[in-house]
Amino acid sequence: MNPFNYDADQLLNVAHQVRRDIVRMVHAVNSGHPGGSLGCTEFLVTLYFRQMTHDPAFNMNGIGEDLFFLSNGHISPVWYSVLARAGYFDPKELATFRKLNSRLQGHPATEEGLPGIRIASGSLGQGPSVAIGAAQAKKLNNDNSLVYVLTGDGELEEGQIWEAAMYAPHHKVDNLIWTVDYNGQQIDGPVDAVMSLGNLRAKFEAFGWKVLNCDNGNNFASLIPVLDEAKSLSGQGQPICILMNTQMGYGVDFMMGSHKWHGVAPNDAQLEQALVQLKETLNDY
Amino acid sequence: MKDFPYSESKDTRSGFGAGLLELGRTNPNVVALCADLVGSLKMGDFIKEFPERFFQVGIAEANMIGIAAGMTIGGKIPFTGTFANFSTGRVYDQIRQSVAYSGKNVKICASHAGLTLGEDGATHQILEDIGMMKMLPHMTVINPCDFNQTKAATIAIADYEGPVYLRFGRPVVPNFTPADQKFEIGKALMLNEGKDVTILATGHLVWKAILAGKLLEEQGIDAEIINIHTIKPLDTEAILASVRKTGCVVTAEEHNYMGGLGESVARVLAQQLPTPQEFVAVQDTFGESGTPEQLMEKYGLNEQSIVDAAKRAIARKQ
Known part of the structure; x- marks a missing residue:
């Protein structure tokens, strides 16, 4: 059972605030990754405020809880904001993002003990393997909860990704839901220009995954049914993959649909321009 | 011995x-x-x-x-x-x-x-x-x-x-370690007490160090032999206590001298007790095909190498 169980309107309300948090956090330290963070806002908000059984009191072992792993750790701003808004820590702490002596490292880490983080990520391609391990440990523990992992699409260029993709179906890791943030952008440009992914659905299917498509991961009406379906398909002998179409930078007009805001922070004027588009719904930190 | x-x-x-x-x-x-x-x-x-x-x-x-x-x-x-x-x-x-x-x-x-x-x-x-x-x-x-x-x-x-x-x-x-010996992480094992030179060995070089100790004894050299099974955390206390007594040290390992046990020991000694040290280790090269015995001889990782290193270390004592 999710501790919030929000409907689409309530989720949208949270998403507005999370987007404000994201642009304010990266602006404050003139660094960080707003593009992918904004693009995955609906996804993370839905997981934590509707989909997952989880406890903001946070236990590292997560027994009886659904677990989430962020493999593309550079979109830490969205995760930190969602964790704070879900009650894992005080939203005021978002002001320490990327600063010295903070628990909110540039990329997620366990070293400083930030509640909600179970493994470090940032060096790409490692999250699916970790999620598989956590999922198999759940099976050994007779724990029926699920494991979610998010990767980027450019991240799929890493070799370890396909080691994990091969392993999970072979070992019938069917309590695992792997979502790909399919925004088509990476640092050096469009993914298809840097290293084309080909028919991604066919690739995952060929490896033995049950593949779902989410037409618009920035729209709760599109996203929620897919996440519900993914959950309903768990426990049937196949791992589940969601190819989630999103727009990098979604919600801030001048950041949308381009790779240029992958890892660039807005200046003062751009921050103001962004904030007028994003309603303050839960009080700024 | x-x-x-x-x-x-x-x-x-x-x-x-x-x-x-x-x-x-x-x-x-x-x-x-x-x-x-x-x-x-x-x-x-x-x-x-x-x-x-x-x-x-x-x-x-x-x-x-x-x-x-x-x-x-x-x-x-x-x-x-x-x-x-x-x-x-x-x-x-x-x-x-x-x-x-x-x-x-x-x-x-x-x-x-x-x-x-x-x-x-x-x-x-x-x-x-x-x-x-x-x-x-x-x-x-x-x-x-x-x-x-x-x-x-x-x-x-x-x-x-x-x-x-x-x-x-x-x-x-x-297989000479007693079957009932408890393994303590980070705790060096004194194998043979001696006064002339400390031999700190790890892994397969521990047995070679024992063989070397016997050869040294025949030549009138009393070697202290310590098994450093844990390289990190290093048992600095045991190492310093031995080196204070013997005044020189040989480290022996099946590893490049760069990055190995020897360098860990050298750091401790450099900071706390500067001491002549000789390294029995691979000299920053790759290996090659051959039998284990041939390779250990060619790359200087056998008992004779330890004996030679011990004598060099003793000669460097003030």
């Missing part, structure tokens, strides 16, 4: 296999993963008795390290098994981020370390693994010397919470 009787010679990797089997019976949280080398790692008995706690990963070591890290989150104690080369160099970044930096309770168990892997040649003979692993914060690095000690170390690391690199090998070596 003390005598070190033994009834048989065995490989250290079989000590790992025996330890893993015992852990399977005594600790339900212990799980094992392997990257297509279960025979080489001697994991067969564990797999036979605990098939539900064994995970075949295939030839995908990076994935194996990540899965192991993930399993710790559910309270499991994963032991990963493959050759030392594929346990470290191939997966350094996975170990760094998902295991060491994340403080995960993964036991990285590495066989066929060093030159004694033999005929397969330099692609498989890693001589840099101790260095890579000891440089990682939170990592413990252990290199036991014989079957009994490897078995005891395997069992001991399951009770220690944190990432561990356990290094062992392929050849049979005299």
Whole structure:
């Protein structure tokens, strides 16, 4: 059972605030990754405020809880904001993002003990393997909860990704839901220009995954049914993959649909321009 | 010079296999993963008795390290098994981020370390693994010397919470460690007390050091021999106490001198007790094909090399 169980309107309300948090956090330290963070806002908000059984009191072992792993750790701003808004820590702490002596490292880490983080990520391609391990440990523990992992699409260029993709179906890791943030952008440009992914659905299917498509991961009406379906398909002998179409930078007009805001922070004027588009719904930190 | 009787010679990797089997019976949280080398790692008995706690990963070591890290989150104690080369160099970044930096309770168990892997040649003979692993914060690095000690170390690391690199090998070596000797992580073992030179040896070089001690005794040199099975954390107290008495030191290891036990000892001595030190180790080269014995001789890792190094060290004393 999710501790919030929000409907689409309530989720949208949270998403507005999370987007404000994201642009304010990266602006404050003139660094960080707003593009992918904004693009995955609906996804993370839905997981934590509707989909997952989880406890903001946070236990590292997560027994009886659904677990989430962020493999593309550079979109830490969205995760930190969602964790704070879900009650894992005080939203005021978002002001320490990327600063010295903070628990909110540039990329997620366990070293400083930030509640909600179970493994470090940032060096790409490692999250699916970790999620598989956590999922198999759940099976050994007779724990029926699920494991979610998010990767980027450019991240799929890493070799370890396909080691994990091969392993999970072979070992019938069917309590695992792997979502790909399919925004088509990476640092050096469009993914298809840097290293084309080909028919991604066919690739995952060929490896033995049950593949779902989410037409618009920035729209709760599109996203929620897919996440519900993914959950309903768990426990049937196949791992589940969601190819989630999103727009990098979604919600801030001048950041949308381009790779240029992958890892660039807005200046003062751009921050103001962004904030007028994003309603303050839960009080700024 | 003390005598070190033994009834048989065995490989250290079989000590790992025996330890893993015992852990399977005594600790339900212990799980094992392997990257297509279960025979080489001697994991067969564990797999036979605990098939539900064994995970075949295939030839995908990076994935194996990540899965192991993930399993710790559910309270499991994963032991990963493959050759030392594929346990470290191939997966350094996975170990760094998902295991060491994340403080995960993964036991990285590495066989066929060093030159004694033999005929397969330099692609498989890693001589840099101790260095890579000891440089990682939170990592413990252990290199036991014989079957009994490897078995005891395997069992001991399951009770220690944190990432561990356990290094062992392929050849049979005299199994002289008492079967009931408790393994204490980070605690050096005094093998023979002496006054003229301290010999600090690890892994397969421990037996060579014992042989060297006997040769030195015949030449009137009284060597103190200490088994440094744990390279990190290093037992600095034991090392300093010995070196204060002998005034010179030889380190011996099946590893490049860069990054190995010798450099760890040198750092301690440089800071606290500057002392003449000689290094029995590979001189910053790759290995090659050959029998283990041929390689250990060619690369200067046998008892005669230790004897020569001891004499050089003694000659440098003020």
